[in-house]
Amino acid sequence: MARTHHTNSFSTPQSLSEWLKPRLPSDSFASWGVKPGTKNVHNLWLELAEGETSLADSTPPLRTVQVVTVRIIDKHNRVLIETRQELSDGSLRERYRPLSEKMKPNETPESAVYRAVREELGSIIKGSVGDLESESVMRIVPGSYxxxxxxxNSASYPGLPACYVLHSMEAVVEGLPEGQFCTEEGDEYGDCGETSMRVAADGAVSVKKHYWEWVSAESIKC
Incomplete structure (x- = not known):
């Protein structure tokens, strides 16, 4: 029998919470948004409302996410990785992976790559070399998809297994610092126009800073 996938069928974070409680280990669910580095039910509800995530009606539910991963390569053949994130609750979340971003509904991997770079690195790039959309600033390596x-299991949502559909590409991006650096995130949920989504966004854990460094391509698996 096919599983039912829930996208935005929960009217509020509270209704999602009530649906999840009997389907997840109680100690795991209780740690959401409390254990450092985790997100809370408001975050998951926003992912569902924005079409970034689906949940299978199972015990435990299976969360499916389309993710784009961008291996940014420099002239020394090093790869840019995000070492950690600083969250709005003051906690740090270890990452040690190339830039990655959940894809939007009906978004192509190529469009998601440009959006991911623009959102997480755009401020530092624009300040040094200009428009990200120019091929002289950023280009996707042909044949790298x-x-x-x-x-x-999801580190963000303990006890909730996840299936990640990973779309990876390599890219060359001009204007990035040679050493370690950090970028600040704007309002992660700034485009939440609806009142219900804005209320949920105010209760969600958001990313405030991203920390980056260059490493040898051989030192990471992705």
């Missing part, structure tokens, strides 16, 4: 499925 790869897609794979990865199932693992």
């Amino acid at each position: 790869r897609m794979k499925l990865e199932e693992r």
Whole structure:
């Protein structure tokens, strides 16, 4: 029997919480937004409302997410990785992976790559070399696209297994610092126009800063 996938069928974060409680280990669910580095039910509700995530009606539910991963390569053949994030609750979340971003509904991997770079690195790039849309500033390496499925427990939502559909590409981006640096996130949920989404966004854990460094391509698996 096919599983039912819930997207934005929950009217409020509270209704999502009530649906999740009997389907997840109580100690795991209680840690959401409390354990450092985790997100809370408001975050998950926003992912569902924006079409970034689907949930299978199972016990435990399976969260499916389309993710774009961008391996940014420099002239020394190093790869840019995000080492950690600083969250709005003051906690740090370890990452050690290339730039990655959840894809929007009906978004192509190429469009998601440009959006991801613009949102997380755009401020520092624009200040040094100009318009990100110019090929002289950023280009996707031809033939670098790869897609794979990865199932693992979510670090953001303990106890909730996840299936990640990973779309990866390599890109060359001009104007980035040579050493370690950090970028600040704007309002992560700034485009939440509806009142219900704005209220949920105010209760969500958001990313405030991203920390980056260059590493040898051989030192990461992605």
